[in-house]
Amino acid sequence: xxxxxxxxxxxxxxxxIIPGFGLTxxxxxxxxxxxxxxxxxxxxxxxxxxxxxxxxxxxxxERVLHAYKISFGLSLAAALINCFFGLxxxxxxxxxxxxxxxxxxxxxxxxFALPTAVAGIALTALYAPHGWVGRxxxxxxxxxxxxxxxxxxxxxxxxxxxxxxxxxxxxxxADRELEEAAISLxxxxxxxxxxxxxxxxxxxxxTGFAMAFARGLGEYGSVIFIAGNIPKLSEIVPLVxxxxxxQYDYAGATAIACVMLVASFVLLFLINWLQKYRSITSGWxxxx
Amino acid sequence: xxxxxxxxxxxxxxxxxxVGLGFMAVLVLLPMAAVxxxxxxxxxxxxxxxxxxxxxxxxxxxxxxxxxIAVPLNVVFGLAASWAIAKFDFIGKRLLITFxxxxxxxxxxxxxxxxxxxxxxxxxLGDWLSxxxxxxxxxxxxxxxxxxxxxxxxxxxxxxxxxxEQGTEEEEAAIMLGANGWRTFFSVTLPNIKWGLLYGxxxxxxxxxxxxxxxxxxxGHIRGLTNTIPxxxxxxxxxxxxxxxxxxxxxxxxxxxxxxLLKSLIEFKFAPEIRxxxx
Amino acid sequence: MAIEARNICKTFGDFAALDKVDLTVGDGELVxxxxxxxxxxTTLLRIIAGLEYADxxxxxxxxxxxxxxxxxxxxxxxxxxxxxxxKHMTVFDNVAFGLRVRPRPVRPPPAEITERVMALxxxxxxxxxHDRYPSQLSGGQRQRVALARSLAVEPKLLLxxxxxxxxxxxxxxxxxxxxxxxxxxxxxxxxxxxxxxxxAMEVSDRVVVMNHGRIEQVGTPxxxxxxxxxxxxxxxxxxxxxxxxxxxxxxDVHLAEDDLxxxxxxxxxxxxxxxxxxxxxxxxxxxxxxxxxxxxxPLPTQAASxxxxxxxxxxxxxxxxxxxxxxxxxxxxxxxxxxxxTPDDAHEYIPxxxxxxxxxxxxxxxxxxxxxxxxxxxxxxxxxxxxxxxKRGDHVFVRPKNVRVFE
Numbered sequence: 001x002x003x004x005x006x007x008x009x010x011x012x013x014x015x016x017i018i019p020g021f022g023l024t025x026x027x028x029x030x031x032x033x034x035x036x037x038x039x040x041x042x043x044x045x046x047x048x049x050x051x052x053x054x055x056x057x058x059x060x061x062e063r064v065l066h067a068y069k070i071s072f073g074l075s076l077a078a079a080l081i082n083c084f085f086g087l088x089x090x091x092x093x094x095x096x097x098x099x100x101x102x103x104x105x106x107x108x109x110x111x112f113a114l115p116t117a118v119a120g121i122a123l124t125a126l127y128a129p130h131g132w133v134g135r136x137x138x139x140x141x142x143x144x145x146x147x148x149x150x151x152x153x154x155x156x157x158x159x160x161x162x163x164x165x166x167x168x169x170x171x172x173x174a175d176r177e178l179e180e181a182a183i184s185l186x187x188x189x190x191x192x193x194x195x196x197x198x199x200x201x202x203x204x205x206x207t208g209f210a211m212a213f214a215r216g217l218g219e220y221g222s223v224i225f226i227a228g229n230i231p232k233l234s235e236i237v238p239l240v241x242x243x244x245x246x247q248y249d250y251a252g253a254t255a256i257a258c259v260m261l262v263a264s265f266v267l268l269f270l271i272n273w274l275q276k277y278r279s280i281t282s283g284w285x286x287x288x
Numbered sequence: 289x290x291x292x293x294x295x296x297x298x299x300x301x302x303x304x305x306x307v308g309l310g311f312m313a314v315l316v317l318l319p320m321a322a323v324x325x326x327x328x329x330x331x332x333x334x335x336x337x338x339x340x341x342x343x344x345x346x347x348x349x350x351x352x353x354x355x356x357i358a359v360p361l362n363v364v365f366g367l368a369a370s371w372a373i374a375k376f377d378f379i380g381k382r383l384l385i386t387f388x389x390x391x392x393x394x395x396x397x398x399x400x401x402x403x404x405x406x407x408x409x410x411x412x413l414g415d416w417l418s419x420x421x422x423x424x425x426x427x428x429x430x431x432x433x434x435x436x437x438x439x440x441x442x443x444x445x446x447x448x449x450x451x452x453e454q455g456t457e458e459e460e461a462a463i464m465l466g467a468n469g470w471r472t473f474f475s476v477t478l479p480n481i482k483w484g485l486l487y488g489x490x491x492x493x494x495x496x497x498x499x500x501x502x503x504x505x506x507x508g509h510i511r512g513l514t515n516t517i518p519x520x521x522x523x524x525x526x527x528x529x530x531x532x533x534x535x536x537x538x539x540x541x542x543x544x545x546x547x548x549l550l551k552s553l554i555e556f557k558f559a560p561e562i563r564x565x566x567x
Numbered sequence: 568m569a570i571e572a573r574n575i576c577k578t579f580g581d582f583a584a585l586d587k588v589d590l591t592v593g594d595g596e597l598v599x600x601x602x603x604x605x606x607x608x609t610t611l612l613r614i615i616a617g618l619e620y621a622d623x624x625x626x627x628x629x630x631x632x633x634x635x636x637x638x639x640x641x642x643x644x645x646x647x648x649x650x651x652x653x654k655h656m657t658v659f660d661n662v663a664f665g666l667r668v669r670p671r672p673v674r675p676p677p678a679e680i681t682e683r684v685m686a687l688x689x690x691x692x693x694x695x696x697h698d699r700y701p702s703q704l705s706g707g708q709r710q711r712v713a714l715a716r717s718l719a720v721e722p723k724l725l726l727x728x729x730x731x732x733x734x735x736x737x738x739x740x741x742x743x744x745x746x747x748x749x750x751x752x753x754x755x756x757x758x759x760x761x762x763x764x765x766x767a768m769e770v771s772d773r774v775v776v777m778n779h780g781r782i783e784q785v786g787t788p789x790x791x792x793x794x795x796x797x798x799x800x801x802x803x804x805x806x807x808x809x810x811x812x813x814x815x816x817x818x819d820v821h822l823a824e825d826d827l828x829x830x831x832x833x834x835x836x837x838x839x840x841x842x843x844x845x846x847x848x849x850x851x852x853x854x855x856x857x858x859x860x861x862x863x864x865p866l867p868t869q870a871a872s873x874x875x876x877x878x879x880x881x882x883x884x885x886x887x888x889x890x891x892x893x894x895x896x897x898x899x900x901x902x903x904x905x906x907x908x909t910p911d912d913a914h915e916y917i918p919x920x921x922x923x924x925x926x927x928x929x930x931x932x933x934x935x936x937x938x939x940x941x942x943x944x945x946x947x948x949x950x951x952x953x954x955x956x957x958k959r960g961d962h963v964f965v966r967p968k969n970v971r972v973f974e
Contacts, residue, residue: 013378018459019469024372031365032387035437039402046405088308095295096305104309106552110316113491113544115498116396117518118537121525122319125326125534132322133314157315177651179294180618183638184645185665185720189296195668199655211392218395220501221518225525238397242505245401254405257398264393271393272386293618293638 040261047258050251058255066232067240068259074148074236075216078155079163079209086163086208087201093164094171112161116221123154124225146228151236154222159212166208170201207274214267217260323541326534338524338535347520347536353428354516355496358435362492363485366443371473374451375459388444391437399437400505403430425506426514434502439495446488447481454480483558487551494547498540568629568642568723568756569594570615575624577610584610585621586780595754597747599767602777603803608760609728611777615758616726617641628724641724644717648729650709652701658712659684659697665720687715690749707738714749727759731766743770764804768792776800801898801971808904808943808967810897899967902930904945906965908955916964919943921957933957935965 013021047055058064092098093105111119127134127144134145144150174197182192220238228234237260244253295301328335338344369388373381391399407424408414417424424430458480462472478485500518507514515523517540524533570592577585585607592598600608613619615626617638626633633641653661662684666675675683688694691711701709710730717725730746731739747770750757761767767774768788776783776791776799784791784800795801910916919935922942930946937943945965957963 011379013376016376016456016460017463018375018456018472019463020371020473021376021378024368025376025378028365028369028372028384031368031440032384035433035440036387036390039406039437042406043398043402085308085311088304089312092305092308096301098305102552102556103549104312106548107312107316109548109551110320110544113494113498113547114320115500115518115537115540115544117500117521118323118498118540118544119319121521121533121537122322122326125322125530126318132318132325153315157319160315175651176294177647177649178653180638181645181647181651181653181716182664182668183294184616184618184643185668185716186639187664187668188639189300191668192294195664196653214393218393218398218501220395220397220504238395238501241395241397241401245404245505250405253401257401260395260398264390264395264398268386268389268393272382272389276382293620 043254043257043261046250046254050255054251055255055258058252059259063231063235064237064240064256067235067237070148070151070235071217071237072263074151074155075159075213075219078152078159078216079212081152082156082159082163082212083205083209086160087167087205089160090164090167090171094168108164109161111158116158116219117225119157119222120154120225123150123157123222127153127226145226146230146234148234150226150228151223151234154226155216155219158219158222159216162211162215163205163208166204166211167201170204174200203274203278207271207278210267210271210274214264214271217263217267320541320545323534323538326530327538329534330531334531335535335538338532339539341532343515344520344532344536347515347517348539350428350431350514351497351516354431354435355493357432358439358496359489359493361436362440362496363443363489365440366447366488367485369444370447370451371477373448374454375456385448388441388448391439391441396438396499396501397505400434400502403434403437403506428514430506431503431514431516434506435496435499438499438502439492442492442495443485443488446484446491450481450484451477483554486554490547490551494544497543570724570756570758571627571630572611572615573625573627575611575614575621575626577607577614577619577621583780585614588624588777588780588782590775590782590785592756592758595756597750597757597759597770597772599771599774600758600760600777601762601764601767601774601803602783603762605779606777607780608775608777612726612728612758612760615724616643616645618645642720642722644720644722644725646710646713646717646725646727646730648732650701650713650733652709652713652716654701657698657700658688658693658704661701661712662687662716662719664716684715684719687719690718691715705738706734707742710734710742718755723756725755725757727757729760729762732761732763739766746770768804776803778803795971798898806901806944807898808901808945810899810967810970897967898971899969901932901944901946903967903969904943904947904965905968906933906935906945906947906951906955906957906963908957908961908963910964910966916966917943919963919965921959921961921963924952924957924959926952935963 050058089108093101093108124131124145126132127137127150129135129138129143129145131145134143137144142149144153178196179192182196183189187195218238219236220242223236224239227236227239229239237256241253241256241260244250244256296304327338369384373384404425406413407417407430422429424433458476459472462476467475497516498518499516500522503516504519504522507516507519517536521533521537521540524530524536570590572588572590575585575588575590576583588607588611590611600611602608610619614621617633617636617640621634624634628636628641653664656664663680666680666683669675685694685697688697691714693708693711693715696704696708701712704712710733714730727746731742734742743766746759759770771788773785774788774791775785778799784796786794791800792804795804801807907916917937919937921933922936923934925932925934926949929949931949931952933945933947933952935943935945943965955963
């Protein structure tokens with residue numbers, strides 16, 4: 001009887017002589033509980049106070065549907081574009097040597113460290129009709145600021161570091177011998193990249209993509225200045241939530257927030273599953 | 289010098305570098321330059337005036353206050369969480385890590401919203417709070433807690449992989465030699481993680497000072513009282529006071545740049561030590 | 568395919584990996600590049616493959632200048648120490664890779680690719696594993712897949728970089744024999760790199776011994792083992808015992824040690840060490856011993872000379888020896904050591920203690936310790952051990968039967 005209990009307890013937590021498990025776990029759970037779990041549950045509890053009809057109406061009003069299209073569509077597009085350029089950046093940072101490389105490498109993290117509001121006004125300054133870049137594009141008929149295109153640029157800005165940072169270490173650690181094997185077998189450089197290198201970085205690329213996408217969905221500060229915020233045209237979902245809050249339509253705000261949270265959770269679990277998958281297949285070292 | 293047999297042709301390399309660096313320059317470096325250019329558009333005097341404005345100074349003080357509370361608390365959390373996760377093997381570890389990553393997937397607006405729903409008037413705890421004359425939303429405590437939500441993962445995320453890689457052997461050796469938990473932590477673990485901890489703190493701090501969305505929802509925008517630097521920037525910008533807005537924004541930009549340069553300087557100077565610590 | 572490397576030089580930063588190396592490999596030969604780490608053998612192999620470029624010198628493949636040819640054009644099969652298998656591809660896809668990446672005009676049709684791949688997998692006895700992934704195979708199996716993969720493109724030259732280095736001893740031996748048999752079957756020109764001299768000797772037609780970026784000796788395994796041209800080659804190929812000696816004017820070599828033992832010992836009341844000169848005056852017969860070490864030395868005839876001799880310190884004695892002769896290093900293989908309990912006076916013997924006997928095999932391996940602490944190794948037929956009834960802790964006498972001398 002006790003051995004069954006012992007086995008069960010062992011499965012719960014392996015015994016260890018290191019102290020502090022109870023204390024640290026309790027504190028961690030307490031902190032998470034107070035800061036995260038309880039408030040999040042508060043959201044769902046509040047949402048539950050709405051009846052189904054109210055809820056449905058709040059999340060499917062025309063304005064909100066357009067906002068979903070804008071947010072999801074542009075976040076997806078930005079994440080995809082970042083996959084392409086981010087991969088190139090990760091490649092040159094991992095493999096080439098050039099002056100000021102270390103500084104450029106640090107600057108990749110800038111969107112991560114820079115406050116979103118600052119990014120927002122800076123991008124607007126650049127791409128507004130009289131802005132540094134905008135003034136050249138205006139005569140060509142290309143408007144960036146205050147249009148969905150502006151939102152795209154902002155989302156590109158905030159999403160870039162995620163791709164570069166997840167792919168770069170994989171490329172750096174990659175085993176050159178695999179590439180040597182491929183070319184000794186007669187493959188061209190492009191074939192080597194497509195058949196040998198790329199399959200190895202796909203999990204990392206997907207992880208970065210999911211992170212950039214999630215960030216883009218929820219992004220607020222960098223987008224609202226450049227967006228124009230015209231309902232049904234260039235309005236993102238987080239802005240809709242804020243507007244509803246300002247109008248004291250807590251029910252509406254909560255309902256929409258629930259939808260976004262579900263999307264966030266799905267992405268979150270996807271990202272974590274991908275990371276677990278990567279660690280199980282031990283990355284891509286080629287020392288098979 | 290002939291290129292190695294496993295690398296691309298010269299023109300391909302040049303093309304990749306041009307595309308990659310060009311993208312970086314336009315997307316990332318240009319906005320940064322724009323901040324400073326706009327801030328100094330009307331010269332040094334206007335810049336200084338903007339920064340010396342009492343409302344701006346109040347915003348700076350508030351930002352520092354919020355960071356001074358949120359960051360240390362998050363550091364304690366980060367240390368506790370990474371200790372529990374890295375040094376022990378238990379069921380639900382993966383789930384715990386997923387929860388710690390939560391703020392990265394959740395919109396900052398929602399991060400603020402949940403506290404408004406919890407503590408705002410007419411809400412679940414709101415009545416109880418106003419009975420006891422405690423103001424959370426639209427006041428400093430609200431700012432602190434919203435900032436904590438958004439930034440608590442930074443330290444933990446930096447420390448967990450580091451401590452996992454370092455393993456448990458050194459701590460076990462210390463315990464066997466008779467040290468207690470605290471002694472082991474301070475003498476054995478802490479020195480090993482000091483660089484990771486520093487990075488985590490730097491990033492956590494930069495983000496705490498710069499958080500906008502969550503704080504915006506929670507703050508009520510009361511000038512001089514609940515406006516952090518980013519919120520103040522927004523107000524100035526919406527009043528078309530562009531130079532002042534960029535001037536104040538330049539403080540945070542400078543902070544971000546300094547944070548990154550510091551990080552890479554440390555990596556550069558202490559690279560061998562850091563590599564050794566990675567076990 | 569015959570390979571010729573002429574005057575190859577390669578440096579990495581300050582480190583000179585190869586210094587004016589010349590090598591010729593005939594068509595169909597199986598050559599081993601043998602040497603310690605840092606000797607340049609892997610660098611040379613990679614330069615031949617085209618994975619590195621030499622700083623100076625040329626590589627000729629079948630007489631054609633190949634130094635500018637890219638690795639993929641050289642028709643070379645390369646096998647890596649850590650296999651370098653494509654983790655995300657099955658065994659079949661790995662082996663088929665070289666055929667599938669050929670440009671369309673020369674690419675064989677899928678049916679033919681399948682046929683060739685399965686034939687190769689059968690050759691390496693892995694046809695049943697064709698849809699497994701590398702992570703599901705053992706080390707020996709992975710290396711066979713790597714070999715099959717490199718053979719799939721029908722290379723004219725097979726290069727192997729420490730192919731069995733990452734495997735355990737038994738698998739290594741098996742694969743070694745298997746490689747030799749494979750080469751006997753298909754006669755492909757092959758060069759492989761190893762630091763294991765046993766491997767080089769067992770597998771190759773010719774051995775190239777390298778050290779510090781230079782080739783020390785090239786020859787058949789027989790030649791490099793039994794006729795080494797210098798101390799390094801001798802040292803690297805096989806075990807040995809080393810002694811200090813002197814070569815006198817006649818070219819005779821003598822061991823000049825602290826503890827030479829002479830048969831006249833019984834005449835002395837206490838153990839004699841010939842380097843203690845003050846004994847000499849008292850035991851004239853011992854001067855004979857000295858004379859054997861340094862023939863031509865004037866015998867001390869009178870008391871005066873005796874006394875002169877007697878006053879010599881050990882170091883003066885040695886200095887005298889040094890004056891008279893050239894110091895040399897004397898080597899003897901373990902199986903060239905002769906052990907006895909009763910030394911005769913015709914030769915110089917060294918007294919030793921038996922500290923370990925390893926009886927496994929027909930040649931017992933014995934470890935002997937000298938008075939000065941160094942260890943000698945002897946390999947002696949078991950029958951001799953038994954007949955002499957030698958056991959651990961015994962005091963015996965040993966001398967090298969056959970020595971090799973390097974200055």
